[in-house]
Amino acid sequence: MTDLADDAALAADVVREAGLLAQELREAGLRVHTKTNVSDVVTAADHAAERLVLDHLATWRPDDGVLGEEGAERPSASGRTWVIDPVDGTYNFVHGFGWWCSAIALVVDGDPVLGAVYHPHDDVLYVGGPDLPTTRNGEPVGPLADVELALACATTYLHPPFFDGEVGEAFARAVGGAATLRMLGSASLDLAAVAQGQVGVFVQHSVAPWDWYPSSALVRGAGGTARRITAAGVEWSVAGAPTAVAEVCAALTEVRA
Template sequence: MSSSSSAWDAHLAASLVRDAGGLAHRMRTGTLDVRAKTSASDVVTAADEAAEALVVERLTAERPGDGIVGEEGAAREGSTGRRWVVDPVDGTFNFVQGLDWWCSALALAAGEQVLLGAVHHPHDAVTWVGGPDLPTTRDGQPVARITDRPLADCALATYLHTTWWGVPEVAEPFAAVAGAARVMRMNGSGSMDLAAVADGRMDLWLHHSVPEWDWMPGCALVEGAGGVWEQIELCGYTWSVAGPPTAVAETVALLRGEPARG
């Protein structure tokens, strides 16, 4: 049983997200069947399902012993102790609306340990791959290492759906962090946001109650670029934060209602 990743896994991951993203991008030019899932902004299309099916078919053939977990329902138990976590189209609302901030993403994990992540942005034809033991690259070129900085100097990529604004246990810690950052952006794709943190276009990422397919691919990229990540439980919610060590520590302190500390 192997719980490690290899260069072959990284190559496969990059190929899978490129192919899945390319398929979704082609399907986007036609008429899409759009259905709501949990809310008006949480939607699924035939492109999500077709892209996930493509990834599952490839993984079944090339990594038959590994497990699979997909956002659109793919599930397979494995025998290796590893699983592939698949998000065929991350940012589906943007995808449907004709906005470009969406991607295909996946991660390879062993238990709760994320081994590597891959993200492909079809609009710019850019692919990121990285992990804790795999320095993050953008189209095969190493990204610059993340520079440590305080929260006050960080551009914060985040998201808070309007349904949570009236929930004090979520809205108040969120506001404490957002108010301490240099600037805040809500772009609508967790994996794209985390890829932007990994390659220096954003500085820090924060979200609550995020599913593993929206978290694992990107947090692997951030770690592979020299950043850190942390998940904490607070009032029944799990908060996920990734970026420079000092800013992450300050964010965790503010979420807990403590004085910010680096």
């Protein structure tokens, strides 16, 4: 039986190693493969970093389940599952933009109890969860200041092709009341920025577990709110300052005559 501090130490170690390995492989040169579209890409670094994490977990947490973005999957014998994103922001990673990271979460009964995110470009490690105050390189980042949406920067990675129809209308309502909007290309780093109070609220629909669990745990560990709601026929993930989150959720579900 492990405690949360032991899990946090393991998560911190493996996510840092994964990020440094990916960075090293990028510097050596990469072959890029397209997955679903031109902005959805994968490299050998993604697979190598995921394999590194899997090997560590097989050694130190053999009874825990695993779910990775690049296809890794192992059933859980313990009721605990590690969710892995070896390189989050691969398009940025490939094109030399530093806004990418490695991320991992420990999920129990569908709830992330721990998240760890390493940002190699700035050599910054975030660790935290609902019962573990979020830290940045070991220093607390919270408590997160509460702000209303009108004073908050919103962040997303919703791509322009998805701005049409009901989904686009819901998104426009959600961010229309924000002070400004940023789209930087890494959900985990965007949410880490939310946890630090650098931006006010994250809003995105159809977020994969590996994009949501690691850093939504960081937001909660900093005193913020993380919610998932259905609107316009899709599930939205919203996290950040409690007041801004509540306003975004209200806007998403608003019924227009």
